[in-house]
Amino acid sequence: MAEDLVLERCDLELEANGRDHHTADLCKEKLVVRRGQPFWLTLHFEGRNYEAGVDSLTFCAVTGPAPREDAGTKARFGLSDAVEEGAWVATVVDQQDSALSLQLRTPASSPIGLYRLSLEASTGYQGSSFVLGHFTLLFNAWCPADAVYLDSEEERREYVLTQQGFIYQGSAKFIKSIPWNFGQFEDGILDICLMLLDINPKFLRDAGRDCSRRSSPVYVGRVVSAMVNCNDDQGVLLGRWDNNYRDGISPMFWIGSVDILRRWKNDSCQRVKYGQCWVFAAVACTVLRCLGVPTRVVTNYNSAHDQNSNLLIEYFRNEFGEIQSDKSEMIWNFHCWVESWMTRPDLQPGYEGWQALDPTPQEKSEGTYCCGPVPVRAIKVGDLSTKYDAPFVFAEVNADVVDWIRQDDGSMHKSINHSLVVGQKISTKSVGRDEREDITHTYKYPEGSAEEREAFIRANHQNKLADKEETGVAMRIRAGQGMNRGSDFDVFAYITNNTAEDHTGCLLLCARTVSYNGILGPKCGTKDLLSFSLEPFSEKSIPLRILYEKYCDYLTESNLIKVRGLFVEPAANSYLLAERDIYLENPEIKIRILGEPKQNRKLVAEVSLWNPLTVPLSGCTFTVEGAGLTKEQKTVEIPHPVQAGEEVKVRVDLLPLNAGRHKLVVNFESDRLKAVKGFRNVIVNTS
DSSP states (O other): OOOOOEEEEEEOOHHHHHHHTTOTTTTTTSEEEETTSOEEEEEEEESSOOOTTTEEEEEEEEESSSOOGGGTSEEEEEBOSSOOTTSOEEEEEEEETTEEEEEEEOOTTOOOEEEEEEEEEEETTEEEEEEEEEEEEEOOTTOTTSTTOOSOHHHHIIIIIOOEEEEEEEETTEEEEEEEEOOTTSTTHHHHHHHHHHTSHHHHHOHHHHHHHTTOHHHHHHHHHHHSBOSSSSOSEEEOOSSOOTTSOOGGGOOBSHHHHHHHHHTTTOOEEEEOHHHHHHHHHHHHHHHTOOEEEEEEEEEEEOSSSSSEEEEEEOTTSOBOSOOSOEEEEEEEEEEEEEOOTTSOTTOOEEEEEOOSOOSOBTTBSOOOOEEHHHHHHTOTTSTTTHHHHHHHHHOEEEEEEEOTTSOEEEEBOOSOOSSEEEEEEOTTSSSEEEOHHHHOOOTTOHHHHHHHHHTTOHHHHSOOOOOSEEEEEEEOSOOBTTOOEEEEEEEEEOSSSOEEEEEEEEEEEEOTTSOEEEEEEEEEEEEEEEOTTEEEEEEEEEOHHHHTTTOOTTOEEEEEEEEEETTTTEEEEEEEEEEOBOOOEEEEEESOOBTTSOEEEEEEEEOOSSSOBOSOEEEEEOTTTOSSOEEEEOSSOBOTTOEEEEEEEEOOOSOEEEEEEEEEEOSSSOOEEEEEEEEEBOO
């Protein structure tokens, strides 16, 4: 009788599997593979090798604390010659001396997560079991049978593998790109993402069911949306919007997700202070890309927060046009969420593809602060019955705005404001390029089109279906040149009279600092023309000077000033309102790379910034990070004040660990100039 088969060791073939599964950065010390695709392992036996007619090999793969075959969290399977779709399969590839090379294939619908793989080897009636090792299974955008399959290699690289990108801020007329280090393959990030899944409330309630449902990207996306904020759970980030961040870190300070996720883990899953919408979205993007779901951050300009689902944002203003009530229904200058690519077997056909997910805590969905996933296509066609949270997302891009102005007798009068259209310039980073892609057309039909009207009818959007009130007088706010932080500049109220009558009244112009979510600060410029007249078929341009000394102490880190014009004609009982958000440019951060960028060879980055203000800057720090260039965030403090007009320059050591295209991301902070961002692409060659 043959002697027992004894396993000496199992080689998980990290290098070959990492290359084949696009997980090389994750496979340095442990096996990480994508579902629905074969991976390799080699069994080394003591004494003799496996014999087909003599030995029986049975493999067992389990995930989660309560694995069950009927839940898909446990699989037992033997060696097989045939590849059976949708089943766990092991096949012999090669056999030499005492080594047996195998190929294992997982179903494309397996739950993702950490698995333990063991082997039972029996010869006759004798048997032994061996633990072969652990592996992590991810979603697979390269596998046609996977729910997250994406057929473009260029898009897979951008939305799964790329570790840096841009997030768009500013305002619809001044779109500003902010570099961001997603860093989904940096050391320890995958473990943190799996930990985030393992402390979500659904796992704590029923771990077996939660692990089983991790086969669905719809389910995982919803869990991640809830866990990136900490409103109902031990989630990652605490949101704050009041400009008081002294007991934490300002949301504008962050330049990447890695530092946030590591802080959360190292502090025993205590919430990290503080996040705002783009930080929540960027961290969700990191987690979902890390788990294998194609994901991108999107920005919606003039984004509505409609609490009562009537698709209407109402502003109540006093006679000067100033918003009166402390209402939480607001228009945000911009709002960020993520889109993830997946099929929707839970919905009717046609709703696969990009799904909107919003981790910023705004409204509860099924009792939890999360939002989505909802098909972007459903928003476009106005199908508000679609899971999940279609009405809220539809309102973010389509709500109507009505301005009521209180008159002297207390009555409210509707004003005309054509300057604010909700849902504009919806933006994401282009595939493979550092450019902005406008994706508004994926959310909305062209304005005034028959398809747009059909979508509004389906969504029962009565306000948009009503005819707009037209007047012969129009006003818009125009920006001048050279609107840089630290400078004085002009804005203009541009008023046209397209009627044959004179129009006389008072024109009130006002500028105030504003946060990106619409909260107004103090005035920084006003002009009141109490007897203003427009001749028939004429136009006038009225300047308003805005001085640095007036806005310097009140400008928020959003760098935004809201300019409002109100033209009141008492004789016609007419109110014409126009508003515009002005973005002030920060000085440029210059980055030079000294030396030839080669893998594993030290590099130096020279980072500099010129102080554009008329006063010195103190407490200056540069923070630098970049996946593949630095192992962790680096901070350089400047010991002395930087005088007005002076340039400050520092050097930072880098160690490029991987060849390829990387981004170095930099943030500059000081007492009077905050959250200045810069980046530099670095092409690293193999040594």
